[in-house]
Amino acid sequence: MSQASLDDDELFGEAATEMRDDVEASLADAWGALPDADDVWESDADNVLGALNGLKSALDAGDAEDHLRDAKKWFTMGQRADAFDDADDLEEEIEDLEATIEDISEASEQVGELTSTVPALRSALESADEDTDESDD
Incomplete structure (x- = not known):
């Protein structure tokens, strides 16, 4: 592909697609890093304190916060560059993920x-x- 065949609009379109892909990948990684529902719900503990300690360990968002940060960074950049044709779905998913991490x-x-x-x-x-x-004695 020669330099002449790549115009600015094409390059911008490719960059916008890659940015959206990055946001979606980071969101998927964040959702995947959240605790497993069964780990939060089930317990093998012998007493309440053991159950609470197990639950506390399970309630760790882990790398989800880092992945969310990456998603928000690329989303913000794409939004400011007006790179997304329709970003409502991404914005909604980011908000849902933020709320879930906050709940955890x-x-x-x-x-x-x-x-x-x-x-x-x-x-x-x-x-x-x-x-x-x-x-009593």
Whole structure:
């Protein structure tokens, strides 16, 4: 292909297609990096604290945030360059992914709080039981 056969519109069109492909690939990688639903739902733990620790480990968005960042970077660049004919689907998917990652993060924080609260609660209840037993004697 000679230089003369490539005009600016053709090159821009190719670049726009590649940019959209990059955004879609990054979004797919981000969705794939999210925790597996079964890992969040099922537990093999023997007690509540074990279940909470397992859940906290499962609630890790991992590389999904990095892939989302890449998708947003290429999406923003493409949008500003007016490279996308129709980007509503990409924008909606980015928003859905952001919301999902935010939900995972919030759930992880809540589980983290419970992980520290439950042992203290157990200890307080055991002390209350001991005090009750001593009172009964």
